[in-house]
Structure formats: C-alpha cells, structure tokens
Amino acid sequence: MTTETRIIEVRQNVLKKNDVLARALRQQFHDAGVFVVSIVSSPGSGKTMLLEKTLALLQPEFRVAALVGDLATENDAARLARSQAPVKQITTGTLCHLEAAMVRTALEGWSLRDFDFLFIENVGNLVCPSSYDLGEDMRLVLMSVTEGEDKPLKYPTIFNSADVAIITKVDLAGAVEFDRATARHNILAVRPGMTILEVSAKSGAGMDAFLHFLRVRRAAGDAHAVSIGSAPALASTD
Amino acid sequence: MHELSIAMSIVEIAEEESARRGGLQVTAVHLRLGLLAGVVRDALLSSYELASAGTRVAGSTLVVEEVPGVVYCSACKVPRAARAPDSFCCPECGAIASKIVGGKELEVVSLEISE
Numbered sequence: 001m002t003t004e005t006r007i008i009e010v011r012q013n014v015l016k017k018n019d020v021l022a023r024a025l026r027q028q029f030h031d032a033g034v035f036v037v038s039i040v041s042s043p044g045s046g047k048t049m050l051l052e053k054t055l056a057l058l059q060p061e062f063r064v065a066a067l068v069g070d071l072a073t074e075n076d077a078a079r080l081a082r083s084q085a086p087v088k089q090i091t092t093g094t095l096c097h098l099e100a101a102m103v104r105t106a107l108e109g110w111s112l113r114d115f116d117f118l119f120i121e122n123v124g125n126l127v128c129p130s131s132y133d134l135g136e137d138m139r140l141v142l143m144s145v146t147e148g149e150d151k152p153l154k155y156p157t158i159f160n161s162a163d164v165a166i167i168t169k170v171d172l173a174g175a176v177e178f179d180r181a182t183a184r185h186n187i188l189a190v191r192p193g194m195t196i197l198e199v200s201a202k203s204g205a206g207m208d209a210f211l212h213f214l215r216v217r218r219a220a221g222d223a224h225a226v227s228i229g230s231a232p233a234l235a236s237t238d
Numbered sequence: 239m240h241e242l243s244i245a246m247s248i249v250e251i252a253e254e255e256s257a258r259r260g261g262l263q264v265t266a267v268h269l270r271l272g273l274l275a276g277v278v279r280d281a282l283l284s285s286y287e288l289a290s291a292g293t294r295v296a297g298s299t300l301v302v303e304e305v306p307g308v309v310y311c312s313a314c315k316v317p318r319a320a321r322a323p324d325s326f327c328c329p330e331c332g333a334i335a336s337k338i339v340g341g342k343e344l345e346v347v348s349l350e351i352s353e
Binding site: 157192 | 240243244247248251252255259262265268269274275276277326327335337338344345346349350351352353
C-alpha cells in the first residue's frame with residue numbers, strides 16, 4: 001500500500017481567536033466611551049504603585065476602574081481598591097500573560113458605560129504579553145531606573161508592541177547612576193519614535209505630565225489598535 | 239514561556255482543518271514564524287509535541303519557516319532586513335528605521351496530509 005502526501009493550504013493567523021475577541025472588545029470599549037490603557041513591565045518595576053496613584057489622582061475628574069493580572073494572590077487588587085475605584089483581580093494560575101478572553105470574563109457584571117478610563121495591569125512579564133492584543137487603546141511599557149538601561153535591547157518585542165514607554169522610579173535615578181540618555185536611545189532603537197515619559201509615583205515627579213498625557217490621549221479618542229500588527233509609530237515627546 | 243499556549247492554538251487550528259475535511263491524517267503542520275513575533279522556535283517545537291499528544295494530530299511534525307524582520311529606513315527610503323530582533327537601525331546607514339514592515343508573522347500556512 002502506498003501513501004501519498006498532499007499539501008492543503010490553511011493560511012491562518014495562530015492568534016486569530018484572540019485577535020478577533022480583542023477587536024470585539026475594542027469596539028465595545030469604543031461604543032461605551034471608555035478609554036482603555038494596559039500596562040506591561042517586568043515584575044517589580046512599579047506597575048501597581050503607578051496605577052494606585054493614577055487611580056487616586058484621576059478620580060476627582062474621571063470615573064476609573066482597573067483589572068489587575070497576577071499568577072496568584074489578590075494583593076494588588078486589595079492595594080488598588082484603597083483608591084475606592086472598582087477593581088478586579090484576574091488570577092491566571094500558571095499562565096504568564098493575560099488574553100482577551102480573560103479580560104472579557106473579568107468585565108462581566110460591570111457596565112462599561114460607567115467608566116471613563118479602564119486600566120488593565122498585565123502579569124509582570126516582559127516576554128509573553130507582547131503577543132496578545134487585549135483590545136486596549138494604548139499599551140504602556142514600564143521600565144524602572146533600577147533595571148538597567150539595556151532592558152529595551154534585551155526585550156525588544158514587548159517594547160515594540162507598546163505605544164508608550166514610562167521610565168519609573170526616577171527618584172532613585174541618582175542613587176543607581178541611571179544613564180538617562182542611553183536608556184532613551186535604547187528605547188528608540190527598538191521602537192522608533194516612541195513617546196517616553198518619566199515618573200516617580202512615590203515622589204510625584206512627572207505625574208502631572210503623565211496625567212495630562214492620559215487626558216489628552218483620551219480626549220483624542222486615540223482608538224487605533226496597539227501595534228501588535230503594525231500601528232504607525234508615535235511622535236516622541238522630546 | 240507562552241509557547242505552549244501558542245502550540246495549543248496551532249494544534250487546534252490543525253485539528254479543526256482536519257475535521258472540516260473529513261478527518262484527514264495530518265503528518266506535518268507548516269508554520270511561518272517572524273523574527274519579531276516574540277516566539278522562540280525551539281521552545282515552540284518541544285511544546286508542540288506536548289500539545290499534540292493525544293489529539294487528532296498526534297505524531298505530526300511542526301515545520302517552522304523563519305521569516306526575517308524587515309524595517310523601512312526613511313533615510314534610505316527602502317525596506318531593509320533587520321539584523322536582529324534587538325535592532326531596528328538600518329543596516330546600511332545606521333539611522334533608526336521608522337517602521338517595521340515584516341517579521342511579526344505567526345501563521346499556519348499549510349498542512350501535509352497522507353492518504
């Protein structure tokens with residue numbers, strides 16, 4: 001008996017299911033008038049601290065909410081809930097990133113029309129979240145001054161998938177001899193034209209500019225997809 | 239390490255396609271993988287074995303075609319091959335390229351079936 005081999009064409013994006021779901025979410029967010037910002041970074045670079053301060057500072061003016069992803073514990077949700085904003089924890093178990101389906105499930109029971117801003121804090125990980133579109137309007141990648149200026153060169157894909165880079169913990173820049181020019185050069189080398197902001201959520205340095213940036217981007221209804229496909233490069237704020 | 243999730247999606251696509259065509263036996267799955275897709279080939283290959291075990295496509299081989307990264311250099315005004323995933327500088331003039339035009343592919347291209 002002879003067997004013959006035949007090739008059949010498929011041509012399907014592996015992440016199609018996630019992408020389709022993310023597009024549907026993005027449309028829902030848009031229809032409800034909520035501006036969605038996701039945050040990615042390595043563990044410990046200050047996502048929760050920045051978010052905690054941001055929720056508190058935006059609240060007098062805007063209705064804000066947050067989803068926060070972690071492998072385990074509800075510690076971050078408890079921290080963020082101190083701001084009185086609605087917060088939900090997504091525990092991913094052993095999964096190293098959030099996917100669009102998890103965001104959709106977590107949103108059940110919330111009316112999106114009740115919010116002006118929704119923040120999604122991804123699992124601390126500079127590798128895996130880069131491939132998954134969550135339907136966000138804007139993706140922030142955080143990098144703290146304590147991590148080393150070459151972080152963007154080591155993890156180019158995540159920087160490239162994000163729209164804006166935020167350098168955090170700038171109050172520690174002197175103590176760790178942070179080389180600002182090199183860090184900025186490295187960010188731009190992997191994501192040409194990227195907007196870069198610098199903040200210290202702890203001291204408050206740069207927070208006004210960061211909040212202003214969020215307001216402006218929300219007002220602009222900056223609803224084009226994150227650059228998982230091929231979003232246009234953004235202008236630098238330099 | 240999200241290669242296992244990716245491998246499971248690939249298995250799912252292959253299984254669906256096989257079922258749609260009346261349960262053809264899949265011997266290989268051909269995948270295009272871009273240099274800038276954020277997926278590690280070797281990790282994906284070992285994950286595939288795990289993900290396909292016990293499924294309709296168990297025993298099939300994952301064949302990965304790697305696709306280079308391509309950036310558009312606005313100084314030279316031409317697309318250029320990116321040297322590495324950590325550099326979007328133009329390999330000719332050194333300017334930071336303004337746009338990525340290729341290398342994010344993660345696509346099941348075809349299935350090899352035996353009959």
